[in-house]
Amino acid sequence: MLHTVNKSPFEHKALETCLRFARQGSAVLLIEDGVYAAARDTAVSKQVQEALKSVSIYALKPDLEARGMQNRVIDGVRLVDYEGFVDLVVEHNAVQSWL
Amino acid sequence: MTEENAGGVAKKFLYVNRRAPYGSIYALESLEVVLIGAAFEQDVSLAFLGDGVYQLTKGQDTKGLEVKNFSPTFRALEDYDVTKLYVEKEALEARGLSEADLVVPVEVVSTERMAEIMEEQDVILSF
Amino acid sequence: MKLSLLVNEGPYTHEASDTAFQFAKAALAKGHEIFRVFFYHDGVNNGTRLTVPPQDDRNIVKRWSELAAQHKLDLVVCIAAAQRRGIMDAAEAKRHGKDANNIAPGFRVSGLGQLIEAGIQADRLVVFGD
Numbered sequence: 001m002l003h004t005v006n007k008s009p010f011e012h013k014a015l016e017t018c019l020r021f022a023r024q025g026s027a028v029l030l031i032e033d034g035v036y037a038a039a040r041d042t043a044v045s046k047q048v049q050e051a052l053k054s055v056s057i058y059a060l061k062p063d064l065e066a067r068g069m070q071n072r073v074i075d076g077v078r079l080v081d082y083e084g085f086v087d088l089v090v091e092h093n094a095v096q097s098w099l
Numbered sequence: 100m101t102e103e104n105a106g107g108v109a110k111k112f113l114y115v116n117r118r119a120p121y122g123s124i125y126a127l128e129s130l131e132v133v134l135i136g137a138a139f140e141q142d143v144s145l146a147f148l149g150d151g152v153y154q155l156t157k158g159q160d161t162k163g164l165e166v167k168n169f170s171p172t173f174r175a176l177e178d179y180d181v182t183k184l185y186v187e188k189e190a191l192e193a194r195g196l197s198e199a200d201l202v203v204p205v206e207v208v209s210t211e212r213m214a215e216i217m218e219e220q221d222v223i224l225s226f
Numbered sequence: 227m228k229l230s231l232l233v234n235e236g237p238y239t240h241e242a243s244d245t246a247f248q249f250a251k252a253a254l255a256k257g258h259e260i261f262r263v264f265f266y267h268d269g270v271n272n273g274t275r276l277t278v279p280p281q282d283d284r285n286i287v288k289r290w291s292e293l294a295a296q297h298k299l300d301l302v303v304c305i306a307a308a309q310r311r312g313i314m315d316a317a318e319a320k321r322h323g324k325d326a327n328n329i330a331p332g333f334r335v336s337g338l339g340q341l342i343e344a345g346i347q348a349d350r351l352v353v354f355g356d
Contacts, residue, residue: 094223096217099353135342141346
């Protein structure tokens with residue numbers, strides 16, 4: 001399954017909830033304000049790094065760039081553009097959007 | 100899980116509810132989709148996570164708000180053959196609620212079981 | 227693949243409509259088919275032709291209309307959600323005795339069944355919301 005998270009992890013529980021339900025081997029795509037979770041050295045970076053052990057984590061590059069976060073991405077979080085987003089949707093059996 | 104829908108095989112639809120009622124319209128309008136969707140004879144489940152469990156509490160009295168109380172509608176779901184209502188155990192406990200506080204029979208499930216249910220779905224609608 | 231999109235928020239207030247649009251554009255560029263874009267909740271507000279956004283920023287409604295025209299997309303605004311929020315086509319306006327209609331080109335008003343069908347007929351359904 002592909003999970004998308006569009007909320008900042010500091011103000012909302014969406015990422016935390018998503019990671020609780022995302023099963024081993026699934027993919028999590030951070031979009032919109034959710035891309036803040038991809039940043040290094042934050043209060044949630046450890047949680048994200050821990051999650052990388054069981055799920056693939058991606059961040060939508062245009063959203064990172066818009067927010068000036070593109071140069072501080074956690075190692076292991078892969079950046080995709082909108083075409084990459086489409087590929088992820090196609091590649092997984094279903095998409096769950098954590099709003 | 101089906102990759103194709105040839106020959107009208109029913110797809111597994113999951114409606115994910117994470118928001119409390121009345122503070123926003125998502126709970127009501129999500130239920131409206133469920134009711135319309137029921138006519139399409141797909142394999143429907145409803146999941147209530149986080150604040151979504153508040154949609155099901157007994158004793159909702161909206162007279163003072165002058166808004167429609169739509170909690171009775173959950174009891175009508177059975178007539179629409181929508182019977183798979185899953186409620187997250189942790190969400191209930193965190194809110195000091197138990198099954199007895201809810202307006203309809205539900206299946207209270209662990210996070211693990213809920214994750215399994217989600218993984219089985221073809222179409223996941225979040226509101 | 228056949229893809230369906232559900233857009234739950236209106237233009238500008240949330241990023242949902244932007245993300246959905248960029249996703250749709252990318253999907254079409256990759257040769258996928260967009261079966262339907264369904265607009266629900268405040269998403270129906272993407273379907274009003276009366277917006278006049280600032281000139282130096284994107285025109286969300288217009289670019290949905292243009293994408294629809296270019297690729298023959300089916301943009302559906304939920305009738306129930308539209309009625310609540312005052313998005314009307316000519317037929318609806320007449321039916322309810324309203325003195326105007328405001329639906330944008332390329333959009334049509336229809337029932338929630340169209341959303342369910344969008345889920346059934348497409349290979350994937352992606353939700354864009356708040």
